Amino acid sequence: MKKINTNNALEIDIGGLKLANPVMTASGTFGYTQECRELISVSELGAVITKSITLQPSPGNRPPRLWETTAGLLNAIGIQNEGLDDFVHSKLPLLKSAGTRIVASIAGVCRQDYEALAKALDATDVDAIEVNISCPNIEHKSPTTLFAQDPYTTSCIIRSVKKQTDKPVIAKLSPNVTDIGLIARAAEKAGADAVSMINTLIGMDVDIARGKPRLGNITGGLSGPAIKPVALAMVWQAYHRVKIPIIGIGGIMSTEDAIAFFLCGASAVQIGTANFVDPAAASNIIRGLRLYLKNRGMKNIRELIGQLKV
């Protein structure tokens, strides 16, 4: 692991997760870095967030699982992954050799799943754990559809995860709620070191010629430029409700998009759908942010956070 350069204007600490820069690739959108290594220098990234890991291998949902809409992407992958053992023994060594921070995203259908995943990952050299309580594409045993739709279930999961690990714990929140500030507060009170927002918005599209839904799962999660205004509003709302750092996600395609998230209160950003358009999107945004700070004589990215003039 490379040492972080302390003169770096982009350096940031996200609840104990020390990053050389605040730009990460979002869960489920960047693979395990093997595909991208020939295209970009992965070590430049602030961090790579893994596809959400489940205890057992999961085949995901039935196809079709991706559909491109006017200004976004609908997906119903359904947490397809090879499971915890495969992650620890084959994916993680490859990821660690990429020379950047690795954040393991975990998903489950009950509290015990999250506990077991956090305990196992605590014994590995992942740098932090992102707790995906907000995937719209898997069925849960919880009384609500998603854990992150309820402050009580949010706090139960986060509290349990925190008991299993000393690594920074990030709660990934859902936009499919009435008040995301309430859920962010619940995560903070339960001990989350940071919150990341947003996961995808529930959506669907219809093939009118066949009278059928576009996705095999009928509904899916909407991501990409279409959701940026929703994500910005939610980051801004949460910024006024919690003291822990917020990681902004949703439709970030350019440096300008990322800057808008910092102004609304994000301390870092994740790039998702943009990776499918251009695998170098995150690298370009890092370069763009560095230039933006330099041109404005700013010494550190922290000077931007929450500086929206209202």
Ligand SMILES: Cc1cc2nc3c(=O)[nH]c(=O)nc-3n(C[C@H](O)[C@H](O)[C@H](O)COP(=O)(O)O)c2cc1C
């Ligand atoms: C194909 C695809 C797969 C995804 N898989 C996951 C996942 O496994 N876990 C998770 O927390 N989020 C997952 N997401 C959500 C993204 O991490 C991100 O929160 C969302 O796409 C919004 O960001 P964007 O508009 O930049 O894509 C996935 C998104 C896409 C498009």
